[in-house]
Amino acid sequence: MRIEQLEYLTAVTRFGSLRRASEQLHVSQPALSEAIRKLERELGVTLLDRHRSGARISLAGRELLQPIVDVLESVARLKATAGDQLAARRLLRIGTVNAGTASLVLPAVRAFQAAYAGAAVEVRNLQQDDIHVSLAEGTLDLGLVNLLDGDDVPPGLEPTPLLLGRPAAVLPASHPLTAQSEVSADDLRAERFVAMRSGYLMYRFAHRLFGSDLPAAWHSTDGAEMGKMMVAEGIGLTVLPDYSVLGDPLERAGMIVTRPLAGDTTVITMTALHRRRARVLPAVQQMLGHLREQARQPLQARTA
Secondary structure, eight states: OOHHHHHHHHHHHHHSSHHHHHHHHTOOHHHHHHHHHHHHHHHTSOOEEEETTEEEEOHHHHHHHHHHHHHHHHHHHHHHHTTOHHHHTOEEEEEEOSSSOHHHHHHHHHHHHHHSTTOEEEEEEOOHHHHHHHHHHTSOSEEEEEEETTOOOOTTEEEEEEEEEOEEEEEETTOGGGGSSSBOHHHHHTSOEEEEOTTSHHHHHHHHHHTTOOOSSEEEESSHHHHHHHHHTTSOBEEEEGGGTTTOHHHHTTSEEEEEBTTOOOOEEEEEEEEOOSSOOHHHHHHHHHHHHHHHSOHHHHHO
16 A cells, blocks of 8 residues: 555545546556556455546545544655655645635635745635535545534534624615615515525525525525626625625625625624544644734735
8 A cells, every 4th residue: 555545546536536636646547546446456445436427535435534534644754754844834724604704714825835935835616515425534624614594513623703784785886775774674575686596595595595595596606706706797685694795806806796685693603623533733823823813813814
């Protein structure tokens, strides 16, 4: 068994296919596939389900993935202790829903980069369920998600609350509803509405807000960033966590505004998640510290 075989398997899981893993690792696809086949023969299990459309990690592979990640992290720590500077520059992988994270994550990444010399950071926009799975599998180090009142964190993940906010109506700056101090569900039902697609937290909230009486004109999109752009273009109105709009470039440019939702007391919490374990990697601890520090900063300081 060779370390690179374990690295190849985690790369296939991380990038989703043998082809993309081979491109990222700069290894030919046949060589990568054969290395994993040798590992399968040595372990006596099928690690990849191979089909004409491509290869994906098998159920047995998923069950072995956490021990494999633990081995790779132990090797990285050993190299770092021995003075291997390449190991010390370990990639920190962050998954985030894109509702409200730019004004928090980007300043934290800048601070992390300044404090953790040579570090590399990968930020991926994912749906919340994908973040949970990737954290459990070890293909992400940190995840940033938004939680509604009563939402539970999956077992094995440690939450760190960062920001508290409220759902808010997002309107074009020139819309007549901006003259109101708050916007009701009935106001929104009478307008074209831009909903997040199924799988996003604000999709659940929109159905909670409207019940069975949905707006007649219902658009949908992936993620808050496109939702805000659709609002700015006059395509419709949407509802997002207030912290995902305040400080956004479109809001600062005067193109979109928010209004509270009448009668709604929902609290949304932006939360950082990492795997619960005896020893949290120093890079993860560093990034968590920077995220907490940025969350304590006034909005103006984070977006300056």
